Amino acid sequence: xxxxxxxxxxxxxxxxxxxxxxxxxxxxxxxxxxxxxxxxxxxxxxxxxxxxxxxxxxxxxxxxxxxxxxxxxxxxxxxxxx
Amino acid sequence: xxxxxxxxxxxxxxxxxxxxxxxxxxxxxxxxxxxxxxxxxxxxxxxxxxxxxxxxxxxxxxxxxxxxxxxxxxxxxxxxxxxxxxxxxxxxxxxxxxxxxxxxxxxxxxxxxxxxxxxxxxxxxxxxxxxxxxxxxxxxxxxxxxxxxxxxxxxxxxxxxxxxxxxxxxxxxxxxxxxxxxxxxxxxxxxxxxxxxxxxxxxxxxxxxxxxxxxxxxxxxxxxxxxxxxxxxxxxxxxxxxxxxxxxxxxxxxxxxxxxxxxxxxxxxxxxxxxxxxxxxxxxxxxxxxxxxxxxxxxxxxxxxxxxxxxxxxxxxxxxxxxxxxxxxxxxxxxxxxxxxxxxxxxxxxxxxxxxxxxxxxxxxxxxxxxxxxxxxxxxxxxxxxxxxxxxxxxxxxxxxxxxxxxxxxxxxxxxxxxxxxxxxxxxxxxxxxxxxxxxxxxxxxxxxxxxxxxxxxxxxxxxxxxxxxxxxxxxxxxxxxxxxxxxxxxxxxxxxxxxxxxxxxxxxxxxxxxxxxxxxxxxxxxxxxxxxxxxxxxxxxxxxxxxxxxxxxxxxxxxxxxxxxxxxxxxxxxxxxxxxxxxxxxxxxxxxxxxxxxxxxxxxxxxxxxxxxxxxxxxxxxxxxxxxxxxxxxxxxxxxxxxxxxxxxxxxxxxxxxxxxxxxxxxxxxxxxxxxxxxxxxxxxxxxxxxxxxxxxxxxxxxxxxxxxx
Numbered sequence: 081x082x083x084x085x086x087x088x089x090x091x092x093x094x095x096x097x098x099x100x101x102x103x104x105x106x107x108x109x110x111x112x113x114x115x116x117x118x119x120x121x122x123x124x125x126x127x128x129x130x131x132x133x134x135x136x137x138x139x140x141x142x143x144x145x146x147x148x149x150x151x152x153x154x155x156x157x158x159x160x161x162x
Numbered sequence: 163x164x165x166x167x168x169x170x171x172x173x174x175x176x177x178x179x180x181x182x183x184x185x186x187x188x189x190x191x192x193x194x195x196x197x198x199x200x201x202x203x204x205x206x207x208x209x210x211x212x213x214x215x216x217x218x219x220x221x222x223x224x225x226x227x228x229x230x231x232x233x234x235x236x237x238x239x240x241x242x243x244x245x246x247x248x249x250x251x252x253x254x255x256x257x258x259x260x261x262x263x264x265x266x267x268x269x270x271x272x273x274x275x276x277x278x279x280x281x282x283x284x285x286x287x288x289x290x291x292x293x294x295x296x297x298x299x300x301x302x303x304x305x306x307x308x309x310x311x312x313x314x315x316x317x318x319x320x321x322x323x324x325x326x327x328x329x330x331x332x333x334x335x336x337x338x339x340x341x342x343x344x345x346x347x348x349x350x351x352x353x354x355x356x357x358x359x360x361x362x363x364x365x366x367x368x369x370x371x372x373x374x375x376x377x378x379x380x381x382x383x384x385x386x387x388x389x390x391x392x393x394x395x396x397x398x399x400x401x402x403x404x405x406x407x408x409x410x411x412x413x414x415x416x417x418x419x420x421x422x423x424x425x426x427x428x429x430x431x432x433x434x435x436x437x438x439x440x441x442x443x444x445x446x447x448x449x450x451x452x453x454x455x456x457x458x459x460x461x462x463x464x465x466x467x468x469x470x471x472x473x474x475x476x477x478x479x480x481x482x483x484x485x486x487x488x489x490x491x492x493x494x495x496x497x498x499x500x501x502x503x504x505x506x507x508x509x510x511x512x513x514x515x516x517x518x519x520x521x522x523x524x525x526x527x528x529x530x531x532x533x534x535x536x537x538x539x540x541x542x543x544x545x546x547x548x549x550x551x552x553x554x555x556x557x558x559x560x561x562x563x564x565x566x567x568x569x570x571x572x573x574x575x576x577x578x579x580x581x582x583x584x585x586x587x588x589x590x591x592x593x594x595x596x597x598x599x600x601x602x603x604x605x606x607x608x609x610x611x612x613x614x615x616x617x618x619x620x621x622x623x624x625x626x627x628x629x630x631x632x633x634x635x636x637x638x639x640x641x642x643x644x645x646x647x648x649x650x651x652x653x654x655x656x657x658x659x660x661x662x663x664x665x666x667x668x669x670x671x672x673x674x675x676x677x678x679x680x681x682x683x684x685x686x687x688x689x690x691x692x693x694x695x696x697x698x699x700x701x702x703x704x705x706x707x708x709x710x711x712x713x714x715x716x717x718x719x720x721x722x723x724x725x726x727x728x729x730x731x732x733x734x735x736x737x738x739x740x741x742x743x744x745x746x747x748x749x750x751x752x753x754x755x756x757x758x759x760x761x762x763x764x765x766x767x768x769x770x771x772x773x774x775x776x777x778x779x780x781x782x783x784x785x786x787x788x789x790x791x792x793x794x795x796x797x798x799x800x801x802x803x804x805x806x807x808x809x810x811x812x813x814x815x816x817x818x819x820x821x822x823x824x825x826x827x828x829x830x831x832x833x834x835x836x837x838x839x840x841x842x843x844x845x846x847x848x849x850x851x852x853x854x855x856x857x858x859x860x861x862x863x864x865x866x867x868x869x870x871x872x873x
Contacts, residue, residue: 110402111233112650114376117410118229119652120267125414134444135540138651144266145428147655149536154650 090162092129093139093155099162100128103143107157116158120144127160170219170332171251172211173243175275176259177268178226179529179656181287181315184665185259186223188321194223196676198839204236205570213329222253228267230274231373233382236575241373244280247364248386255332256280257324262292262312263429263657266417272306273413277369279339283331285324286312291657297424305420307340316662339369342420343412349375352399359394375405381647434529434657441533451537454530455556461517462560463591469513477506495697496690504689507768508682511563511829512674518557518564519673522571523666525553529658531571539651545636548651551581555632558588559625562830563681566837567673576646582837583639583847586830587632587823589625592769595788596821597624599773603794604814628822635854643846677833684832692767692828695738696775702735704728722783730781738763752820752859753813753873755802765826772821812871816863824855 089104103125106113120143121127130147131140138151150158174189176182186194190209197206207223227240246252256275260268275282286292286299289312296302303310311327313320345353356371364370378387378395379402400408440446481498488494525531535549542551550572557565565585569578601617608616640646708728715721733739734757742759749759757779764775770788777786777793780800786793800808825831831844838844867873 108650109647110379110406111647112652113403114231114406114410115228115650115652117406118231118270119654120270120414122411122414123407124411131442133442133536133540134447135537137540137543138536138653140442140536140655144264145431146264146267149532149539149651149653149655151539151651 088161089159091156092127092141092158092160093152095129095160095162097129097132100126101160101162103127103158104161105159107159108154112154116148116150116154119148120146121148121158170213170254172219172221172328172332173224173253173256174221174259175224175240175244175256175271176226176287177228177261177264177271179654180226180259180261180268182223182226182259183669184315184662185257185285185287185313185321186221187665187668188315188318189325190221194672196672199236199239204239204575211325213325213332217329219254219328219332227271229271230278231376233377233379233384234575235383235385238377238384241377244275244278245365245370247370254281254335255283255328257283257285257328259285259287259315262286262288262296265292265296265425266414266421269306269417269421270413272308273342273416274369276306276308276340276342277372279337279367279369281331281335281337282308283324283327284308284310285315286310287315289320290314290316292429295426295429302421302424305424339367341368342416343409345372346408348400349405349408352405355397355399356391356394359390361388361390364388364391372409376402376409429657431657437658438533438655441530442536447533447537451534454525455553458518458521458525458553459556459560461521462514462557462564466513466517466560470510473510473513474506477502477509481506492697492700496693499697500690500693501686503693504686507689507829508678508685511561511677514561515564515567515674515677516670518568519670520666522553522568523669524661526571527659527661527666529656532653532655535653536655539653545580545584545633546640547577547580547636549653551577554581554585555588558585558590558632561590561592562586562588562827563677563833566830566833567677569837574646574649576644579838579843580636580640580644582834582843583644583850584632584636586825586827586847586851587628587635589628589822590769592827593624593821595770595773596765597621597818599776599788599793599797600814600818602788603797604809604811624818624822627819631823631854635850677836681829681832681836684835685829688828688832689767692738692764695741696733696736696764698737699735702732704731726778726783727781729778729783733760733775733778748856751864752856753810753816753863754820755808757800757808758817762820762824762826765821766828768829769821769826772826806872810872812863812866812873815866816859819862820855820859822855823851823858825851 095101103121103123105123106116106121125143128142129139130142133139138149139155141148141150174182174186186207186209189211194207194209198204199206204225209221210218211221213219222243224240224243227237230240230244232238242248242250244253244256258272258275260272272282272284284306299310299312309327309331311320311324313324352375353368353371356374357366357368360366374387374391374395377384378392380396441450481502484502485494485498488497525534531550531553534552537549538552539549542549545551553571554565554568557568562585565588566582569581572578572581601620605617605620610616610619708724712721712724715724739760741763742756745759746756749762760779761772761776765772773788773793774784774786777790778784780793780796782792782796797809798807802808825848831848834844834847835841863873
């Protein structure tokens with residue numbers, strides 16, 4: 081089942097390195113979703129994609145002044161509005 | 163006389179990386195009592211803290227957590243400790259460590275605790291880094307309606323005021339639940355339904371109902387949730403995803419409106435940014451990483467060696483002294499070879515354990531361990547593990563004992579178990595003497611194409627073989643026995659901070675004493691058992707009258723030769739020797755005879771013991787090492803009943819593969835038992851590794867013979 085999304089939404093994984101965007105929606109399984117939301121990645125939060133690890137995965141984010149790292153596969157289901 | 167009141171119980175909670183351990187050490191000072199939470203490989207640390215003259219309390223350290231909800235057994239620890247659910251005692255007070263430089267995220271947990279209605283005191287840590295951006299603590303306390311004590315855990319600044327606050331709050335508790343948001347009609351209905359279903363003994367409490375709604379799923383690993391509560395959660399109503407989003411968003415909305423505006427800016431992170439620009443740089447990052455990992459590995463592999471040798475020498479000297487000062491006999495032998503030898507084989511692990519935990523403490527407390535996980539995640543994912551498994555795996559190349567203990571730094575139970583199950587496959591240093599002996603005795607010192615030395619190539623091959631087998635085992639186990647829902651990696655990259663030496667040393671000594679107490683006793687027991695197997699019965703029917711011959715011997719060399727021959731015959735006649743005979747049908751298809759079987763039994767004490775056991779078995783004396791020419795020649799000349807040599811290169815390959823894969827190490831089993839809290843996992847480890855070893859050796863030996871190699 082393809083997820084419905086608005087045309088101006090892009091996956092966090094596709095956000096340019098260094099860019100900041102507003103989070104719109106967190107997908108993925110329930111445990112992942114709850115975990116990242118409890119760490120402050122709730123809809124409306126500003127999230128910056130800071131870096132990609134040297135081996136291409138995972139990626140480093142900053143949200144609410146806190147640095148987090150999630151894998152690229154998961155960053156594909158976290159949606160932001162540029 | 164007043165009735166003795168029970169000591170107050172205080173729980174210390176907080177996010178990871180908030181200085182919680184440092185604060186715990188400051189508040190207690192004395193040694194912590196360390197136990198295990200039932201069913202999970204997580205430690206429960208309790209220590210006495212002084213509230214004033216003659217006034218003590220118990221302080222329990224709740225493992226660092228971002229939230230009280232969760233679907234796994236280890237995530238359930240927090241709610242159990244905070245509420246006393248599941249038979250524990252409800253704490254009289256909870257001290258929450260809140261990182262002042264990361265206030266909003268940290269206070270999320272505070273809101274959960276206030277909803278639960280715990281008697282709460284907030285310790286605002288990292289104050290030294292947060293000055294200038296924080297509102298006055300008392301203003302923050304007014305917004306949060308909660309007592310707040312600012313502290314600098316590193317220096318202890320503010321700790322006396324915190325203790326005073328704790329004392330006040332114990333005297334006048336404030337445990338009214340506080341909710342900062344109103345549940346929607348749908349959620350309200352679901353919470354009421356769960357509360358109504360709760361049987362007696364399960365509090366009818368909104369926060370607990372919400373906990374159940376957010377934690378219980380069809381496939382959770384939670385213990386002790388009443389079936390009625392479980393079915394009330396799963397019966398329907400709003401979806402779990404909708405509840406999660408509503409609740410989490412509502413709490414953050416309150417924090418964003420009430421806390422975030424009071425902050426005057428983001429914390430200073432330029433140091434961390436500058437350090438990270440090197441440490442996770444695509445090139446320099448790996449250079450530094452390799453350098454640091456080299457130090458970790460080298461310290462276990464080489465730097466621990468002088469201490470290990472010293473321990474062996476001391477125990478050897480004590481044993482020698484006891485041996486000569488007591489009359490010879492069974493008691494003497496038991497004391498020297500069983501008890502003293504056994505204690506020696508426990509203590510000998512201490513240098514590596516202390517060194518590894520010193521390094522781990524520095525890596526963890528400085529914040530670098532999170533970067534190791536970040537850098538190596540892509541690699542460790544091949545094993546269905548995350549980057550945090552890297553250091554334990556690397557340590558496995560030195561010794562499985564500290565490596566298994568190092569799995570504590572990993573967050574998930576399943577990841578810890580999976581790592582523990584494959585770490586013993588790594589080529590540890592105890593396997594090297596066996597490889598050296600086999601390769602030296604059975605393979606020519608030739609060079610392939612005139613350049614590559616065959617013997618060196620074989621050694622490299624054995625290392626690669628162990629890595630491939632560990633990868634394969636992890637791949638298979640993670641899809642079968644340790645199959646678990648794929649949990650996404652969510653890794654916090656904390657700011658770099660200078661580790662506090664006292665915390666690191668405290669963890670080192672606590673780990674070491676735990677190893678001595680719990681794993682050490684098992685290892686000692688095994689050693690005495692093995693000693694008995696290889697020493698009894700004493701009345702072996704010798705083929706020659708050694709005593710008479712020794713008495714008549716002319717030279718010392720003759721005496722030594724005769725004694726060695728007698729020892730060999732005695733060992734071959736022992737229970738262990740008979741066991742070797744008994745297992746011969748099982749190991750014959752691998753190309754091993756019963757004498758090798760005796761060596762395998764002896765090697766269970768530690769793999770390298772195989773070398774000296776074979777020395778005794780072949781009557782060249784136990785005082786040989788892997789470089790011994792006598793032993794190598796003796797092996798090459800050893801013939802089977804049919805007159806063919808016992809040791810061929812093919813048998814050597816089969817034997818090396820067996821040692822690479824079999825769990826020939828009682829200390830590994832003892833330490834896995836200690837870490838997992840039972841015999842189930844060590845039993846599994848032993849059975850799977852030994853079966854794997856047998857199968858691979860069988861394929862090598864029988865396959866080699868089919869291909870025409872001499873068997």
